[in-house]
Amino acid sequence: MYAGPGVKTSKDFPIPDKMKAWVLGNPGELKLTEKPVPVPKRAEVLVRIDAVAICATDLEIIDHGPPASIQGGKPFNKNFTPGHEYMGTVVALGPGVDEYKIGQRITVEIHAGCGQCKRCREGMYTSCHNYGLNYGDVDKGHRANGFTTDGGFCEYQVNNINTLVAIPDAMSDEEATLVVTAGTAMYGLTELGGLVAGESVVVTGPGPIGLLGVAVAKALGAQPVILTGTRDNRLKIGKELGADYVINVRNEDAVEAVKRLNGGKGVDYVVECSGAPNAVNEAVRMVNRGGKVCLAAFPHAETPVDVAHIVRNNIYLYGIRGEGKSATHRAEAFMSQKRFDATKIHTHTFALDDLPTAIRYAKDRVDDAIKVVVKARGVSAHRVAAE
Ligand SMILES: [Zn+2]
Numbered sequence: 001m002y003a004g005p006g007v008k009t010s011k012d013f014p015i016p017d018k019m020k021a022w023v024l025g026n027p028g029e030l031k032l033t034e035k036p037v038p039v040p041k042r043a044e045v046l047v048r049i050d051a052v053a054i055c056a057t058d059l060e061i062i063d064h065g066p067p068a069s070i071q072g073g074k075p076f077n078k079n080f081t082p083g084h085e086y087m088g089t090v091v092a093l094g095p096g097v098d099e100y101k102i103g104q105r106i107t108v109e110i111h112a113g114c115g116q117c118k119r120c121r122e123g124m125y126t127s128c129h130n131y132g133l134n135y136g137d138v139d140k141g142h143r144a145n146g147f148t149t150d151g152g153f154c155e156y157q158v159n160n161i162n163t164l165v166a167i168p169d170a171m172s173d174e175e176a177t178l179v180v181t182a183g184t185a186m187y188g189l190t191e192l193g194g195l196v197a198g199e200s201v202v203v204t205g206p207g208p209i210g211l212l213g214v215a216v217a218k219a220l221g222a223q224p225v226i227l228t229g230t231r232d233n234r235l236k237i238g239k240e241l242g243a244d245y246v247i248n249v250r251n252e253d254a255v256e257a258v259k260r261l262n263g264g265k266g267v268d269y270v271v272e273c274s275g276a277p278n279a280v281n282e283a284v285r286m287v288n289r290g291g292k293v294c295l296a297a298f299p300h301a302e303t304p305v306d307v308a309h310i311v312r313n314n315i316y317l318y319g320i321r322g323e324g325k326s327a328t329h330r331a332e333a334f335m336s337q338k339r340f341d342a343t344k345i346h347t348h349t350f351a352l353d354d355l356p357t358a359i360r361y362a363k364d365r366v367d368d369a370i371k372v373v374v375k376a377r378g379v380s381a382h383r384v385a386a387e
């Protein structure tokens, strides 16, 4: 029977001893297996995972390893379960937990920092100095589910209460998986200064973070918000999410177009979400003198940067990692108030058993897939369920 020291459960939410879980073997190789259902410790709960979205970073981890770090190294053949953008229901409480109730629907953010390093104490838990140190003699209690600890491509997972975000009944499972993506966009805008009402913002790259970056910037009152990208179908969604202008960079020079649309001087802020090779050099030319650029994408290769232009023009560059400073809670507040409709980027749902198909849709953008969601219950396997 499922139990642990001081752990509270409820007969309304019976918990099995074992669960289905996908694990990463060699690069690119996922296997469906069985694992014991994990048991929450102090300040943790057990989450029954009701939906999990696939992120471009999952694809990176599955094929290459980083930024996942398991026991100080690459995540292959370590019985590691990836997946990090999930939501679900609290079904067991660790000792002393009274912040959440059994049966409560929640979504999760990824990083539970160690809570004791300099950055964690500043609220920058995604930059925890003890990142990945959660094993053996060096166990600092850091967890980033799907990166340094087991993630969400399974039926249950343990989460620190600091990573939980309560959601309203009216928010669907699929929408709730998108809160952390909106939270990442919110963190970027927070680091840029946060007070973007009436200021001009460019978002480069209409992936999920870029598209929700447009939505969050608009909800924060930015004006105008300009989105650049190469795919018209995604730029169209960007308009629906609040972009005042969209620029297809295949048709026109992005820097010139931004300047023309904003009166010639460039914009106040750029949120760079494309990871394109020349993205930094373009971004620092899109901002006006004294402007700020937030880099939110992981580019694949090192790129030369025009430092002289940055210095001459007093341009600020920020790198952000993930969803720090409780930005996810602020994003959820916008979403529960229906300030924007994040579900516009959710395109497909598959059963958990069909994870490889779901990954193929996400990776190859089959049928214009953007956010692909996987569910353990309520979706029959081997069926393409577009919504
Ligand atoms: Zn992600």
Ligand SMILES: [Zn+2]
Binding pocket: 113, 114, 115, 116, 117, 118, 119, 120, 121, 125, 127, 128, 129, 130
């Ligand atoms: Zn820390």
